Amino acid sequence: VINTELTSHETTIAVVEITKRLDKIPIECNDFPGFVSNRLLMPMINEAILCVEQKVATIDAIDQIMKLGMAHPMGPLRLADLIGLDVCLDIMNVLYSSFKEEKYKPSQLHVSMVKDGNLGKKSLNGFYNYD
Numbered sequence: 001v002i003n004t005e006l007t008s009h010e011t012t013i014a015v016v017e018i019t020k021r022l023d024k025i026p027i028e029c030n031d032f033p034g035f036v037s038n039r040l041l042m043p044m045i046n047e048a049i050l051c052v053e054q055k056v057a058t059i060d061a062i063d064q065i066m067k068l069g070m071a072h073p074m075g076p077l078r079l080a081d082l083i084g085l086d087v088c089l090d091i092m093n094v095l096y097s098s099f100k101e102e103k104y105k106p107s108q109l110h111v112s113m114v115k116d117g118n119l120g121k122k123s124l125n126g127f128y129n130y131d
Helices: 009-021 036-054 059-070 078-083 085-099 108-115
Strands: none
Touching: 036 059, 036 078, 036 085, 036 108, 059 078, 078 085, 085 108
16 A cells, blocks of 8 residues: 555555455555665675676575575566566666665676576577577
């Protein structure tokens, strides 16, 4: 449930109640670029790409560390491929232009992969090959 500066308390209550009647779990946050999920997820994906770029670890090692060590259902690089590297890059660019913070600046590897058409699963090539 996204609250804006113009959202009345009554509207929020009504949306929360409708959501519950639909057997869904309402979660509130305020209207900001990236909301909560993208502000947390995209810098993590970007950092994973930086780890590849800087040769900190292999693609598989990075994903396995996050799966086995952090209990993520899939690694950030596999997830980026699934979302689409172009979509991830677009989100990072929105966050970077909105906040002007270095943590949202897309890695050069990410930019070049998208430029080269390596978009992840939808192009059959990203961090993984999907042939």
